Amino acid sequence: MKQNRILYIQYTNPAGYPPLEHSSQILAKEGWKILFLGTGASGADALKFPAHPNITIYQIPFCEAGWRQKLHYIRFCFWIFISVLRWQPQWIYASDILICPIAYLLTFFPQVKVIYHEHDSPTTTSDSLFINWCLQARVKLAYRAKFCILPNQDRVNKFALETTTDKQIFCVWNCPRRQEVSDTDSFTQKNELWLWYHGSIVPSQLPMTVIKAMAKLQKNIKLRIAGYETIGHQGYVQELQTLANTMGIGDRIQYVGTFSQRSELLESCSKCDIGLSLFIKPTMQPMTGASNKPFDYLACGLPLIVSDLPDWQQMYVKTGYGLACNPEDIDSVVKTIQWYSQHPLETKTMGEKGQQKILDEWNYETQFELVKNQL
Template identity: 25%
Template sequence: MSKKSIGMLIYANPDYYPPTVNAIHLLSKHFDIILIGRNQDPCTHEYPPNVKVYRLGKYTTLRERAQLSARAKLWEYINFIIKASQLLKDVSLIYAYDTFGYTVAYVCRAFLPQAVPIIYHSHEISEQLASLSSLSGWVDRAERKWIDKAVLNVFPDKDRAEFVQKRTNLQKKPLIVPNFPLKSFFEPPKDWSSLIKKRWEDITFFYRGSISDTSAMQEIVTAASLLNKSINIKFVGFLTTSNAEKLRKWVEHLKMSTHFSYLGTLPYKDLQAPTLLATVGFGLYKNTSFDRVACASACNKIYEYAACGVPTIVSDFPTYREYLANETWVRFADPDNPQSIVCAVDDILSDFEKYQAMCLAARKAFEEKYNYESAFSPLLSTIKELVQDPR
C-alpha cells in the first residue's frame, strides 16, 4: 500500500530553511512529499527518495529576483500558483510556509478536485504591511484575511504567535514548534575531551547566520580586541557588499585582520565542522525590530551551537532570559555593548573545568529537549490525524 502524499509549499529555496528541511525529513518517514519552491540560488540539499522536489520558474539568484519589476514579480507569482495547483491535485494535506507560500496554498485549494486541509507555518513576521504598490502588500493583506482558514497555525516562538494574533482575526490556538536542529543530523564527536581541550587552547569566536549591524558584527570583533587573549574570530553566512566593506574597515581599524576570517556562505551540512571547533558561539541580535526580540525559540543558531556542545552568548532581552535563564551553557550580554560581551566571555573562559561542564551541558540539553524530533512530535501527530480524517 502506497503512502499518502503531502504537499509542502515555500516561496523560496527550501534548502535555506533548516526547520523546513527538518520537517521534510521527519514527514517523509510517514508520507510521500511533493515539495514546491522557487528555482532560486544553488540547490545544496539532498532529500529522501520519496520527496519529489519542484523548483518552479526561471533560475535566478536572490539578488536578481530583488531587481525584477513589480509586474514581473506578479506574473511570476501567478505562474507559480498555476503550476503549484497542478502539482498538488493528488495530495491529502498542504503544509505551507510563510506569507507567500500560504497565500499560494489557499488559492490553489480552490482548484483542487477535493477538499484539502492546510497547515500554515509562519516563520517571519512583519510589523507593518507593505505598500499596495508592491506584490508583497497584496499578499500581506491576503494572508491577514485568510489566516484563520488554515486548520492549524504554527509559529516558532510564542511571542511571535501572540504578535500575529493581536494583528489578525486568528482566534484558534496556534502550535509552537521551535526552530531546533535535527538530532539525527548532529552526531556527537567521538572524543569530547580532546575536542574541548582543543577549543580551550585555540580560542575561537564563531558566528553563523546573516551578518550585519543587527547581529552585532562590530561589537563581537571589538570584544575580541579588548580581551587579554589571543582570539580567532570566524563568521559564516550571508553578508551584503556594503556590510562586508564596513566589517573589513572595522577589523582593520582594530588591527584584528590576522585574527579574523570570513568563511563565506556554506551549505548547512558543511557548517557542523567549523561549529564543533568553536570555543564560544554568538546568537546576538540588537533590538531593532520586534522579530529580533521575539526570537528566543526561533533563533536556530542558538540550538545548533548547543547541538555541537558550544557555550553560547545571547542577547540580554527579557524574552531570552525567560526561555534560557536556567541553561548553564548560556550567557547573556548587551549586543550594543562590547564590554558586556567581554564580561560574558570572561565568565565562560574563567576555568577549564567549568568550560568543559558548559560544553557537555549544552549537548545534553540538545539531546534531551532542544531537538526538532521532540519539538515536531505534536505537529506530526496532528498531521497524521488530519491525513486520515481531513474534515
C-alpha cells in the first residue's frame, strides 16, 4: 500500500508560519511523508523547522523584488510541477495568496487533491498586475480546492463572501501544540518583572509607547524582545533601543534576536512573566484566533497584556487570561503593567489558568482534528 504523502508549497519560508509546523508534525507522527517546497524570506530567513525523519524541506534562496523575482517565481513554479510529477503526493497543502496560481493549476492534476490555507487575508484589489492575477486565481482555487482553511471565523465569513465558494471552509486557530506547553513556572525571579514580546518587530505591534511607559515604572520592570524586522521597518529595533537609551532605561531593554526554532523561542518566553500582544489600532483583518502570540504566551504560563479592542477583551480579558490597555496611551500601559507588579499571586494564577486552557482546548491537535479527518 502506498504511503500517504502530502506536499506543502508556499512562496516564502514555511518556518515563518507556525501552523505549517504544527500540522506537518501531527501528520508526520502518524506516519505521513511530508515534503516542503518553499523559498527564503527577508528578515525571517533564519527560521527553521525541527528535524523529523518523515519531513523533508527544500528551499530556494530569497529574491528581492524586481524583474529577477519574476524569473525566480517562474523557476519556482516549474520546480513545483516537476516535484509533483516525480514525488506523486496524494495531497497538496498550499499556503497564501502568492501560491494561488500554482495551486489552482495543480487542481487539474489527476490523483491530486489540493488544500488552500490562507494565513493572511489579502485586500481584494491591487495596483499590481501580478497580485491581481493571484487574487483571480484565489477565487478559482476556492472553487477547485478540496477544502480551505482560515484562522478565525470572521475571516472564514469574509473569504466565503469574496469567493462565493460552495466548498467546505474550516476555521483553525493558530494555537500551539500541547507538547509546547511549558512546565517551567513563571514568576520565579521575585526581584524582577520581565515583559516579553515576540514576532515581527513593527510599530503597530510594539509601539514606542511601551518604551516610554517603561521609563515611568520601577527599575525592576524590564522588557525582552525576540523576532525580526520586516522590509518596511528596517532599523526599528535600533530606534527602540535609541529611545530607551535617551530615556535612561537602555539597560532594561533586551533584544535577543531571532530564534531559529520555536522550541528555543518558547523556552526563552517561559523565563519571562508577562506577554505583550498589542495593536495600536483596529487591524484590517480580524486577529483574534489568527494571532499566535497570545496563545504562545499562555502556553508558556504568561498572562497577557492586550489591546483594549472589543474582540480581544472578549476572548482574553473577560475570560481571565490577561488585562487590556490602550497601547497609544502611555499612562494606560503604565497602569496595566503596574497592576501585575503589585499582584504577583494573581498574575501567577492567570498564567496557570491560561496554560490549562491551552492543554484543554486552545491547542493545534484539537483545532486540526477536523481537517486531519478529511485526509
